[in-house]
Amino acid sequence: MLGPTSALLLLSVAGPPAIEWRAPEGCPTRADVLDALAALTRPPDLEGVRVRGVVRRVSGRYELRLDIHTRRLTQRRVERADACDSLDGAAALIIAIAIDPLEFASSLAPTPPEPEPEPVPPVPAPPVDVPGPPPEVADPEPVPEPAPKEPAKADPDPPRPPAPKPATRRPPVSVLVRVDGAIDAGATPTIGGDVGGAVGVLHRWLRIEAVGLYLPPRPLNFDGARVGMIARWALGVRACGRFVRNVLEIPLCLGIEGGRFHAFGTGITVDPKDARPPWLGLLLGVGLVWSPHPRVGLGVRTEFVVAPLRAQFTVSDQPVHITQPVGVRFAGGLEIRFGPGARRDGSTPARPR
Structure with a gap:
């Protein structure tokens, strides 16, 4: 596995043709994106990869649009944030997953903990007979008979409105x-x-x-x-x-x-x-x-x-x-x-x- 220093050197050599980055003043630069890629546990191989990232301000928020072209696919991702400070890390993570999603996911998976040894159950002692009075048998409590269910009262039909009287039309005179x-x-x-x-x-x-x-x-x-x-x-x-x-x-x-x-x-x-x-x-x-x-x-x-x-x-x-x-x-x-x-x-x- 390459160390952070050698990976940063590899990205610096392959950077200019692989990553194009434009962002407003005060937002992360292309160098910040390369540093974020190098800081990953397993930095991706950028050979044959072209990335174009554009950061712009839209309606009071920041929008990152990434166009990623690899040998196998081309995809576009859009991310939005209230501040642009975290967009370099988000861009590095999206680039790494797009290039090799299986390898990157396995490197981020946590190591499963070692199983704890199962406890040995104690051996029970043999029972000792102790004379005593015979146990009293309690009379079973009477079970009350269920009360007869009252027949459900049918809801009375709502009163119907009186039928309108037919309009009496007087013959014309x-x-x-x-x-x-x-x-x-x-x-x-x-x-x-x-x-x-x-x-x-x-x-x-x-x-x-x-x-x-x-x-x-x-x-x-x-x-x-x-x-x-x-x-x-x-x-x-x-x-x-x-x-x-x-x-x-x-x-x-x-x-x-x-x-x-x-x-x-x-x-x-x-x-x-x-x-x-x-x-x-x-x-x-x-x-x-x-x-x-x-x-x-x-x-x-x-x-x-x-x-x-x-x-x-x-x-x-x-x-x-x-x-x-x-x-x-x-x-x-x-x-x-x-x-x-x-x-x-x-x-x-x-x-x-």
């Missing part, structure tokens, strides 16, 4: 206002014209309206001469089932209306008088409504008017006119709708603004 005009036959001696209106609500399949109408005065004639005038007003309610298809609606309606006639003498009547008999009508009708816009409806309808109370008008005890038990009314009107339901009444959707 809209309000309508309508202006009507009608041709009426049966209540007056000649065909007359009514003017009227309605206020109501529209449900999905139902139409309910409060209606009113007025028949302007019409002449009463007797023997070709005018003897009086007759007018009528009425208020009522109408309920209709709606059959909607796109922009068209067909209402089937039932209703009732009540009011009064107003007849007064005129013309050749000698003693003119006023008469105000009551009016009652039962309505049965069918219609057609077209909605060019969700909030606008144009409609026509035909109604049969049944009059259970018939009114008679006379002049000088001569009958001039008697209302008919059944009349017919042809009407048409324009309605305007308000409210959210007007957008869902079966008509075309409203155009965006």
Whole structure:
């Protein structure tokens, strides 16, 4: 085995081509690395070995990067330390292990200690019989029976949260206002014209309206001469089932209306008088409504008017006119709708603004 002095001389001769070392000022130099290699128990043989070591400062610490090239392999090692004083010893140790790991490991292995002699067990003396009282036999202690296991109580199921109530969605409802005009036959001696209106609500399949109408005065004639005038007003309610298809609606309606006639003498009547008999009508009708816009409806309808109370008008005890038990009314009107339901009444959707 070479001594430290001869090994240092060998490294000095083989050093320049074998080891290249660069480090900041104040850190170990190449000579320090060679000294650390020489101080090892078994310095490595650097023949055919090339080592390049670079020390630099990275983020407040020192980083050693070693590139070691031997005849059998090439490897790179990186070591980091807070101070660079110990990097020469670390570099020497890494170089020695990389060149010959088996030989270097065997030189560092500690010598196993010599085994200690096993102690000789003493020879026991022969037993001596000594008379004495017989040993007492203790009664065996009773073994308590195991307590019966209580059945494990099943954990009660955690209370389930109440199921959410289904949201009740109310059908949309809209309000309508309508202006009507009608041709009426049966209540007056000649065909007359009514003017009227309605206020109501529209449900999905139902139409309910409060209606009113007025028949302007019409002449009463007797023997070709005018003897009086007759007018009528009425208020009522109408309920209709709606059959909607796109922009068209067909209402089937039932209703009732009540009011009064107003007849007064005129013309050749000698003693003119006023008469105000009551009016009652039962309505049965069918219609057609077209909605060019969700909030606008144009409609026509035909109604049969049944009059259970018939009114008679006379002049000088001569009958001039008697209302008919059944009349017919042809009407048409324009309605305007308000409210959210007007957008869902079966008509075309409203155009965006």
